Amino acid sequence: MLMRTDPFRDLDRFTQQVLGTAARPAAMPMDAWRDGERFIVEFDLPGIAQDSLDLDIEHNVVTVRAQRAPVDPNRDMLATERPRGVFSRQLVLGDNLDTEKIAANYHDGVLRLVIPVAEKAKPRKIIVDRPADSVIVDTASSSARESIDA
Numbered sequence: 721m722l723m724r725t726d727p728f729r730d731l732d733r734f735t736q737q738v739l740g741t742a743a744r745p746a747a748m749p750m751d752a753w754r755d756g757e758r759f760i761v762e763f764d765l766p767g768i769a770q771d772s773l774d775l776d777i778e779h780n781v782v783t784v785r786a787q788r789a790p791v792d793p794n795r796d797m798l799a800t801e802r803p804r805g806v807f808s809r810q811l812v813l814g815d816n817l818d819t820e821k822i823a824a825n826y827h828d829g830v831l832r833l834v835i836p837v838a839e840k841a842k843p844r845k846i847i848v849d850r851p852a853d854s855v856i857v858d859t860a861s862s863s864a865r866e867s868i869d870a
Contacts, residue, residue: 747807747809748763748807748809758834760835762830765826768788780817781810785807816837816841817835818836818838
């Protein structure tokens with residue numbers, strides 16, 4: 721079997737994932753799950769200052785952007801393994817979520833979004849009404865009830 725590889729392409733992809741740029745931001749790891757009548761989404765952003773976080777929502781798309789500042793060029797670095805630069809992630813939310821009530825908090829390098837299920841998407845009972853033009857007659861001679869159209 722022959723495989724064609726381009727080590728420079730792989731290196732470029734790795735650099736893009738680790739460093740990211742404003743034009744091509746690196747992705748951030750995420751977990752998402754449903755907890756009753758709300759969805760929880762958590763993003764790992766260790767070492768990111770809270771004031772560098774930027775969250776936007778347009779229609780049903782949530783955009784999360786963060787930036788870790790570059791290393792001071794005057795430092796004589798021995799190792800630079802932590803990713804720096806711009807990180808970005810977009811989530812397309814379904815119509816069953818209430819985007820007006822999204823809550824966000826940031827603690828210990830984890831950004832958490834709590835998105836409630838929209839009222840219109842919650843299960844509810846539907847009452848079956850009797851047609852307005854039918855009348856129930858209770859006859860004294862019979863214990864049975866009969867529906868008569870008026």
